[in-house]
Amino acid sequence: MNEKYDVIIVGTGVAGCFSALHLPRDKKILMITKAKLEESDSFLAQGGICVLKDENDYDSFFEDTMRAGHYENRKESVDIMIRSSREVIRELIDYGVEFNQEHGIYQYTREGAHSTNRIMFHEDITGKEITQKLLAQVKKCDNITIEEETTMIDILEKDGECFGVLIRTRDHELLPVQSPYVIWACGGIGGIYEHSTNFPHLTGDALVIALRHGIQLKNVNYVQIHPTTLYSKRKGRSFLISESVRGEGARLYNKDGERFVNELLPRDVVTKAIYQQMELDHTPHVWLSLDSIQNIDVRKRFPNIYQRCLEEGYDIT
Ligand SMILES: Cc1cc2nc3c(=O)[nH]c(=O)nc-3n(C[C@H](O)[C@H](O)[C@H](O)COP(=O)(O)OP(=O)(O)OC[C@H]3O[C@@H](n4cnc5c(N)ncnc54)[C@H](O)[C@@H]3O)c2cc1C
Structure with missing residues (x-):
């Protein structure tokens, strides 16, 4: 790890990997993750990704999404999500992701709040399929350095501008790493709950850092609780029933x-x-x-x- 990069991406889940793959190849990028590469929530996703199957489904897709969000959703974001869904799926397929097909035709399943089948999936391990394929692409890029078991403790800030990240290395050393661009792809806060399907190290660190630096947050009260996990007396992470x-x-x-x-x-x-x-x-x-x-x-x-x-x-x- 050097002391300076063009971009630092905190998080190696789908958000971090997708960002890294969309940055120019001549930029020196550092990606860090608190745990091992396989230990992001992205690996755990089971059910799949909703996609705009055809133009005629737009209104229904939009309405289903707004209803599920109690009509408090930011409409522009819902529109972007729906409009870009086909392009995202196409890119994932280009990166080698395989979605279930029958007789050469992609299959769509259904999930709660959706009035029709519009979810593309890979068996019941869609997240693992996507994330490992994205990581494989990231690893091919010479301009990207990945550091596991490396934690963002804080950001470096001067005069209201972020110029890097304070990192705790896997040898427990504190190291300031400078960069004009820092991308937070740190996932959610599910790890703080007693019963959770999420990895326990996902504790919303970026939210705390944001509060400390006066960065505005929105809708932090919206935490998605998944209805069904396997009831078990085993200790540890709950197992999702998709x-x-x-x-x-x-x-x-x-x-x-x-x-x-x-x-x-x-x-x-x-x-x-x-x-x-x-x-x-x-x-x-x-x-x-x-x-x-x-x-x-x-x-x-x-x-x-x-x-x-x-x-x-x-x-x-
Ligand atoms: C069991 C389960 C099933 C799911 N099923 C689906 C599904 O079917 N469809 C769907 O669309 N979504 C599903 N989701 C949700 C989906 O998985 C997540 O929304 C998505 O993977 C989040 O990706 P991400 O890259 O933002 O975060 P994550 O994949 O959680 O990655 C966060 C990354 O940030 C790193 N990080 C966090 N804090 C720090 C720090 N301080 N320093 C360094 N690194 C840090 C972590 O180590 C990790 O690498 C599911 C989630 C779970 C848990």
Whole structure:
């Protein structure tokens, strides 16, 4: 690691990698990550990415997204997300990412809040497929240096301008590294919750640094709570049961085997319903049954979930 770079990117998940790959090749770039490269939330994403399948779907896609965001979304951002989705998918495919196909045609699954199937996926490990392919591209670039187990402690600031990052190296040394551009691609704050699917080192460090330096933050109260993880007495990170399992038709049941919510409502609504049901039933979990899934071999569609559940004593077939 040198003392000066053209750009420093904090984070090596999809955001960090995608940024790095879009910068000019003549720029000297440093990418740092708090943990190992495989330990970003990007590796954990299961379900997939929503995409504008065709122009006719725009209005419905926009409305679904606004509804899921309680109409507090920034409309311009929703528009950018939808309009750029096909281009992003095309680029990912160019980088070697494989999405599920049947007879040479891309498949689309459904997730909560979406009124139609518009999610592209790779089995039930979409995030791993995307992130490892992006990282492979990043590693080919001579202009990019990656440092693992290297933590941003603070930014360097003078007269209201950021000119680098204060880093703690893997040997626990503090090192100021200068750069006119710093990109924060540090992920979320899920690691601070007692029960979370996220890596525990993702503790929202950039938010704290932002507060310390008077950088304005927006919508920090919006934390996405995913409705379904595998109930387990094992310690550590919770295992996600992808939204697409419900999207393909799985049903939620209370202790008496009765359905209590439409499983495809927005995530916050389903989460709340599950929580209320557990309180009502005095149970530490509800049940998810894949019995209602038709015409799909769940072992092929969700191989990772199938395997993990089996390890914990549940045969999802
Ligand atoms: C179980 C699970 C399933 C998901 N499924 C889906 C899905 O199906 N579809 C979907 O669209 N989204 C899904 N998501 C959300 C999605 O994974 C994330 O929104 C996305 O991966 C975030 O990417 P990122 O690059 O911003 O952050 P991350 O991938 O979390 O990367 C953050 C990076 O920042 C680094 N970092 C943080 N703080 C510091 C610091 N102080 N110093 C140095 N480095 C630091 C971390 O080490 C890491 O490298 C899922 C998330 C989880 C947890």
